[in-house]
Every structure is written in C-alpha cells, then in structure tokens.
Amino acid sequence: DAGVIQSPRHEVTEMGQEVTLRCKPISGHNSLFWYRQTMMRGLELLIYFNNNVPIDDSGMPEDRFSAKMPNASFSTLKIQPSEPRDSAVYFCASRPTTGVQETQYFGPGTRLLVL
Amino acid sequence: SQKIEQNSEALNIQEGKTATLTCNYTNYSPAYLQWYRQDPGRGPVFLLLIRENEKEKRKERLKVTFDTTLKQSLFHITASQPADSATYLCALEGNYQLIWGAGTKLIIKP
Numbered sequence: 001d002a003g004v005i006q007s008p009r010h011e012v013t014e015m016g017q018e019v020t021l022r023c024k025p026i027s028g029h030n031s032l033f034w035y036r037q038t039m040m041r042g043l044e045l046l047i048y049f050n051n052n053v054p055i056d057d058s059g060m061p062e063d064r065f066s067a068k069m070p071n072a073s074f075s076t077l078k079i080q081p082s083e084p085r086d087s088a089v090y091f092c093a094s095r096p097t098t099g100v101q102e103t104q105y106f107g108p109g110t111r112l113l114v115l
Numbered sequence: 116s117q118k119i120e121q122n123s124e125a126l127n128i129q130e131g132k133t134a135t136l137t138c139n140y141t142n143y144s145p146a147y148l149q150w151y152r153q154d155p156g157r158g159p160v161f162l163l164l165i166r167e168n169e170k171e172k173r174k175e176r177l178k179v180t181f182d183t184t185l186k187q188s189l190f191h192i193t194a195s196q197p198a199d200s201a202t203y204l205c206a207l208e209g210n211y212q213l214i215w216g217a218g219t220k221l222i223i224k225p
Contacts, residue, residue, distance in 0.1 A: 004158075033212070042217035043159070043204065055211065091158050103149070104213065106158025 004107035006092050012113045018080040021110045023092030024073055031095040033104065034067055034077050038088045049075065082114045117143040119207060121216040128195050128223050136190040136219045138205035143214075145207040148181055148188050153202045153218065162203075163190075195223045 005024040013019055025032050034046040047057040052069045060067070064083070069075040079086055089111050093104040120139045128134040138148070147166045151159035165172040165181045165188065172179045178191040192199050202220045206213035 043215040045212055045215075048212055050211075093158070103161040103164070104159075106160070108156075109158050111156075 004092055004094055004105055006090075006107035006110050008110060009108060010111045010113075012115065013082055014115050015083055016081045017114075018078065019082045019086075019112060019114075021077040021079075021090050021092075021112070023075045023077070023107060025075070025092070025094030026096075026105055027073065029094035029096050029105070030072075031097070031102075032069060032075050033093040033095070034075070035091040035093065035106075036088045037091060037109070043091070046077070079112075082112075084114045087112055087114050117141070117207070117209070117214055119205065119214060119216040121203075121205060122219045123217060125220040125222055128221065130195060130197060130223055130225050132195055134192040134195045134199065134221055134223065136203050136221065138188040138190070138216055140186050140207055143186075143207065144183065145209075147208050148179075149206045149208075149213065150177075150179055150188075150190050151204045151206060153204060159204055192221075197223045197225050199223050 007022045030051055032049040035043050036046055037043045046059045047067045048055045049069045065079055067077045089109045091106050091109045093106045095102045095104050118141045147164055149164045150162045152162055153159040163172055163174055163179045165179045167183050176193045180189045200223045202218040204218040205216045
C-alpha cells in the first residue's frame with residue numbers, strides 16, 4: 001500500500017488566493033482526519049470524517065476553511081481566501097475503523113506558505 | 116479542559132544511554148495512550164499504544180509506562196542511537212479522536 005497520499009507537497013500562494021489541499025486515504029480505512037501543525041500550536045485537529053461524513057468540524061478555524069469527502073478515497077481541504085496566518089503544515093491521516101484506539105496513519109503533509 | 120504536557124525543550128542524550136521522555140496530562144482519565152515519532156518534513160508515525168490497565172509495554176528498545184495515578188506516561192529508548200533523533204509525540208484517547216501533546220525533540224549525540 002502506498003500509504004496516505006497528499007498533494008501538493010508544497011504550496012506557496014499570495015494572500016487572498018484560494019488554496020486546495022488533497023488527500024487520498026489508505027484503501028479500506030473508514031476514518032479521515034485533517035490536522036494543522038505549527039511550531040506555536042503543535043498538532044491541531046481541524047475536521048474528522050467517518051465513512052465520508054463530517055463528524056466534527058469544530059477545529060476549523062473560520063468560515064474560510066472548508067473540507068469535503070465526496071467518496072471513500074478522496075478528501076479536500078480548501079482555504080478561501082487564504083491569509084498569512086494560515087501558513088503551516090497540513091496533514092491528512094486515516095484510520096482503519098472508527099475505533100479510537102486504532103492507529104492513525106499520516107500522510108507526508110502539505111507545507112503551505114501564504115505571502 | 117484536557118491538557119497534555121511534554122517537555123518543550125530539546126532533550127540531548129549521549130549515544131548508548133537511555134533516553135526518557137515524559138507526557139503528563141490533566142483533567143482527564145484516558146483509557147489508553149499512544150506514542151508517535153515524527154521526523155522533519157514527515158508525518159507522525161505510530162510507535163506504541165498502552166492501555167490504562169497496562170503498567171508497561173515494550174517493543175524492541177522502546178518501553179512505555181502508564182501511571183494513571185500520577186497521570187503520566189514515560190517513554191524510554193534504551194541503547195539510544197543517532198537514528199533515534201526525532202520529535203516524539205504522545206496522544207491520549209478523546210471522545211472519538213486523539214488529543215496530542217506538542218512533542219519533545221530528542222537529539223542523540225554520537
């Protein structure tokens with residue numbers, strides 16, 4: 001298995017532009033997570049999907065952030081409009097089942113820089 | 116609110132010695148705790164899981180303890196090697212997700 005796949009790996013954009021991050025979870029995994037990691041705040045959960053349905057998006061910072069999971073093999077995280085404070089590494093992770101004790105498998109991350 | 120604390124300062128250890136990392140938590144009683152390793156430019160990778168009824172868990176040179184009275188987990192790497200240098204994160208079970216510590220950077224010096 002190729003693991004969790006994220007694209008792009010790096011993104012540099014200007015303030016106000018729309019940014020779309022993509023994730024392909026491990027095949028057969030039922031749960032998907034979007035995280036943001038910064039030096040100041042560490043790893044923060046943005047949104048959690050279970051069987052393609054958003055369960056909790058309370059971690060999404062503002063209405064500028066939105067996430068979708070149209071099918072079991074694809075998810076997107078969109079920022080519109082982007083701001084410099086959105087600069088961070090964004091990780092997607094998937095989990096085999098809904099069991100909280102199950103291991104999460106992380107993708108390589110997308111490093112976003114908003115100028 | 117639930118809070119997890121890990122040493123924010125980097126831990127420098129001489130090669131061959133045992134490295135010990137600490138994870139403390141408050142306002143919560145998790146059923147289990149996980150430890151992950153993160154290398155620069157990569158996502159966290161799962162290492163070990165320990166349940167509340169387990170005092171200790173081992174995997175090769177790794178050992179994790181879980182003291183629910185002290186609300187603390189210790190992560191040990193014996194016979195440390197430079198390749199063990201990384202950031203180590205602890206994560207506690209929440210309602211349906213993991214609650215993450217900020218991580219401790221471990222540096223093993225040759």
